[in-house]
Amino acid sequence: MKRVIELSINGNSYDVVISPEDLLIDVLRQKLDLTGTKKGCGQGDCGTCTVLIDGRRTLACLTLAIACEGRQILTIEGMERQGALHHIQQAFIDKGAIQCGFCTPGMVMSAKALLDERPDPTEHEIKLGISGNLCRCTGYVKIVDAVREAAVRLQADAAAGKGA
Amino acid sequence: MSLPPFEYLAPTTTADLAGLLATHRDKCRVLAGGTDLVNWMAEKIYRPDYVIDLRKLPLSGIRYEPGRGLTIGAATTIEAIERSPEIRRFYLALAQAAGQIGSPQIRAMATIGGNCCNASPCADMPPPLVTLEARVVLTSTRGSRELAIEEFITGNRQTAIQPDEFLECVRVPDPWPHSACRYSPFGLRAAQEIDIASVAVNVAVDPATGAVSKARIAMGAVAPFAMRAPQAEAQLVGKKPTSDVIDEIAIQCGRECRPIDDLRASASYRRHIVGVLARRMLRDAVAAIA
Numbered sequence: 345m346k347r348v349i350e351l352s353i354n355g356n357s358y359d360v361v362i363s364p365e366d367l368l369i370d371v372l373r374q375k376l377d378l379t380g381t382k383k384g385c386g387q388g389d390c391g392t393c394t395v396l397i398d399g400r401r402t403l404a405c406l407t408l409a410i411a412c413e414g415r416q417i418l419t420i421e422g423m424e425r426q427g428a429l430h431h432i433q434q435a436f437i438d439k440g441a442i443q444c445g446f447c448t449p450g451m452v453m454s455a456k457a458l459l460d461e462r463p464d465p466t467e468h469e470i471k472l473g474i475s476g477n478l479c480r481c482t483g484y485v486k487i488v489d490a491v492r493e494a495a496v497r498l499q500a501d502a503a504a505g506k507g508a
Numbered sequence: 509m510s511l512p513p514f515e516y517l518a519p520t521t522t523a524d525l526a527g528l529l530a531t532h533r534d535k536c537r538v539l540a541g542g543t544d545l546v547n548w549m550a551e552k553i554y555r556p557d558y559v560i561d562l563r564k565l566p567l568s569g570i571r572y573e574p575g576r577g578l579t580i581g582a583a584t585t586i587e588a589i590e591r592s593p594e595i596r597r598f599y600l601a602l603a604q605a606a607g608q609i610g611s612p613q614i615r616a617m618a619t620i621g622g623n624c625c626n627a628s629p630c631a632d633m634p635p636p637l638v639t640l641e642a643r644v645v646l647t648s649t650r651g652s653r654e655l656a657i658e659e660f661i662t663g664n665r666q667t668a669i670q671p672d673e674f675l676e677c678v679r680v681p682d683p684w685p686h687s688a689c690r691y692s693p694f695g696l697r698a699a700q701e702i703d704i705a706s707v708a709v710n711v712a713v714d715p716a717t718g719a720v721s722k723a724r725i726a727m728g729a730v731a732p733f734a735m736r737a738p739q740a741e742a743q744l745v746g747k748k749p750t751s752d753v754i755d756e757i758a759i760q761c762g763r764e765c766r767p768i769d770d771l772r773a774s775a776s777y778r779r780h781i782v783g784v785l786a787r788r789m790l791r792d793a794v795a796a797i798a
């Protein structure tokens with residue numbers, strides 16, 4: 345049975361008509377036009393649908409939209425601030441960590457979850473942090489570099505009292 | 509892929525949950541992390557009329573009390589188990605198993621209850637739970653009952669749960685004195701891999717004699733459910749765990765498991781891997797006790 349639910353996404357509130365069986369990934373992409381989050385495998389393997397729900401990394405392809413009522417959803421569209429890219433996004437560009445870009449939104453969200461918990465991760469921790477995200481193009485080396493670079497920039501900001 | 513239609517229910521008390529299960533029985537499915545259930549519904553293997561979400565219920569949490577053991581709520585995430593200081597200190601094999609599941613995303617979503625109820629032959633939590641003599645608490649409007657994990661998981665994706673019951677929590681007794689437990693799976697890549705085989709061990713050593721006083725060994729992905737190696741266990745008890753003894757026991761584990769050939773590995777390769785893992789885990793456990 346269709347019903348209206350309220351979703352909080354990137355700090356905005358959306359009233360959306362859904363069926364209980366609608367998956368978050370489809371609601372984001374098809375009903376709310378938030379197409380930054382990608383749908384790859386649709387079964388939990390590739391990580392490109394990764395979003396943060398209440399700060400925790402979550403696969404939107406395995407999540408019912410209706411179960412997200414009352415929770416804070418952060419998608420790739422919510423990363424930029426006042427028109428400026430987030431440090432993680434900019435570091436991906438600067439380090440050449442993007443080729444086709446299909447994995448990038450999920451990679452960035454996984455990197456965000458990692459750096460929120462561990463502002464100064466080791467290379468091994470970065471690899472573990474993105475181990476649920478598959479990239480067919482880059483070979484991962486530049487992605488790891490980008491996350492490292494983002495950590496440095498975020499820490500510099502924190503030291504300068506600017507916050508993330 | 510879209511899911512078949514259902515009604516969504518999110519009870520806020522366990523009494524309501526039990527009531528809904530008693531009413532809808534076979535027509536409903538409990539939803540925890542959804543990492544198995546959503547896939548199974550997408551493949552139309554399950555077509556429940558009602559999906560009952562656990563997320564508003566107080567079913568998650570880890571409690572350890574010396575003398576009373578460990579209680580893990582059914583909806584506790586795999587990530588919380590991996591990170592719990594108590595579990596890392598007293599039940600390391602459980603943290604090792606949790607840390608090997610899926611990916612960071614899967615671990616943040618998946619629950620221990622879902623892992624046990626899904627009862628996949630290659631699930632990572634059951635082998636260490638078996639070696640730690642874990643029990644599950646099943647609750648319904650009829651009351652609660654407790655079963656050993658080995659009685660609960662009865663076959664490939666089969667459990668003893670009744671349609672009106674839910675898994676409330678998993679209980680693990682206090683660690684044996686002078687003991688250590690270890691777990692390792694083996695797969696072809698480090699993340700997002702389905703195990704070829706896995707081995708959990710739990711060993712206690714008598715400090716007076718240096719001989720093994722108690723031992724449990726469980727093997728995953730080499731039988732329809734996590735199976736023990738009773739002969740290997742019996743052979744180990746009473747002996748000093750020298751490296752020759754451990755080598756012998758490890759080979760015996762490889763003999764006792766019941767693997768199949770499939771696209772991931774041949775049965776004979778699985779037997780070999782069980783031996784390798786058993787040797788490594790027994791060595792690690794014994795070294796940790798000494």
Ligand SMILES: Cc1cc2nc3c(=O)[nH]c(=O)nc-3n(C[C@H](O)[C@H](O)[C@H](O)COP(=O)(O)OP(=O)(O)OC[C@H]3O[C@@H](n4cnc5c(N)ncnc54)[C@H](O)[C@@H]3O)c2cc1C
Nearest residue numbers: 388540541542543544545610619621622623625631632675
């Ligand atoms: C990409 C991917 C990788 C994976 N990798 C691994 C891995 O490495 N190792 C591994 O072991 N598993 C793995 N899994 C399987 C899965 O993540 C685990 O089995 C997980 O623990 C299931 O928990 P859940 O909370 O998501 O269960 P759900 O999907 O919510 O539920 C699973 C089943 O259990 C029932 N259920 C859940 N909780 C209860 C309860 N409290 N009472 C009664 N019934 C209940 C549900 O009705 C359903 O039938 C993987 C899955 C995916 C998609």
Ligand code: FES
Nearest residue numbers: 384385386391405
């Ligand atoms: S689309 Fe969700 S993990 Fe691949």
Ligand code: FES
Nearest residue numbers: 443445479480481
């Ligand atoms: S850049 Fe193409 S998949 Fe990663």
